[in-house]
Amino acid sequence: MLRTWPDYESLSHAVAALIVERAARALRERGSFGLTLAGGSTPRRAYELLAGPACARRIDxxxxxxxxxxxxxxxxxxxxxxxxxxxxxxxxxxxxxAANVHRIRGELPAAEAAAEYDRVLRAIWGAAPPAFELVLLGLGDDGHTASLFPHDPALRESQCWAAAVRRPGDPVARVTLTPPALNGARAVAFIVSGASKAAMLRAVREGPPDAGLPAQAIAPTRGELLWLVDAAAHAGGA
Structure with missing residues (x-):
């Protein structure tokens, strides 16, 4: 499902509202809410709105x-x-x-941090892929999402929920959740803003399968795939 909002601010309000709604549903039906956050600049405003009294007081x-x-x-x-x-x-x-904040310990070497996060997830969900209630993801100009980059071996990972990766040209190593971990979610929401993302949004959603487009690897096996975008990102799309 794709939904479009006029601008970044209205998109951010929609993302915050989605989190509130999914939290209420999960707490009512299952007693807890597992939320996986995206990095980058796009979701920051939604996080700020979520922390405001209008949203924050509606979540336990x-x-x-x-x-x-x-x-x-x-x-x-x-x-x-x-x-x-x-x-x-x-x-x-x-x-x-504090015990409910499960961060990836980036101060560790990448392989060690990835192995530790894999253990954290397995301690909660066991051998099954993590069943996050909601995963937020961004979309890079090159088609990457999370830290899954074009043609990276992590895209083919089938056993581990977290992997150490390097972005070409970036000296800083990273840790990313792998496609099997992300695809176990009950819902995955891509948040896409800005005209610079329009061509890639079309390629990922409307183009043929392409191993060079990591975002195409995200297809929840038992959940929803949502695209929340602003008008600039959706320009020319279907």
């Missing part, structure tokens, strides 16, 4: 568990840290228990 944060789709191998207080961004915009502003 004691029963929310937060995860990450990917992380750079930097300390948590580094400006490049996905955890750091989410903590500043959202987590430090709501009453979520």
């Amino acid at each position: 944060w004691r029963r929310v568990h937060v995860f990450w789709g990917d992380e750079r191998c930097v300390p948590p207080d580094d400006p490049r840290s996905n955890y750091g961004m989410a903590n500043a915009a959202l987590l430090s502003r709501v009453p979520i228990p």
Whole structure:
């Protein structure tokens, strides 16, 4: 399903509303809500809105568990840290228990951090793929999502839920959830904003299968795939 909003601000409000709605449903039906956050600049405004009183008071944060789709191998207080961004915009502003914040420890070497996060997920879900209630993802200009980059071996990973990766040209290693982990979710929502993403959004959604487009690897096996985009990103799309 694809839904379009006029601009980035209205898109951000829609993302925050989606999180509130899915949290309420999960808490009512299953007693807890597992939310996997995206990094980058696009979701930050939604996180800020979610931390505001209009949204935050509608969620029982004691029963929310937060995860990450990917992380750079930097300390948590580094400006490049996905955890750091989410903590500043959202987590430090709501009453979520520290034990419910399951960050990827980017201060560790990438392989060690990936193995540790794999163990964290298996301690919760066992051998089955993680059943996150909602996964938020972005879309890169090159078709990457989380830290799954074109033609990276992590795209073919079938046994591990987290993998160490490197982005070509970037000296900082990363950890990413793998397609099997992401595809176990009850819902995956891509958040796409800006005219620079329009061509890639069309290629991923409307083009033929392409191993060079990692976002095409995201297809929940038992859940929904949602595209939440602004008008600039959707320009010319179907």
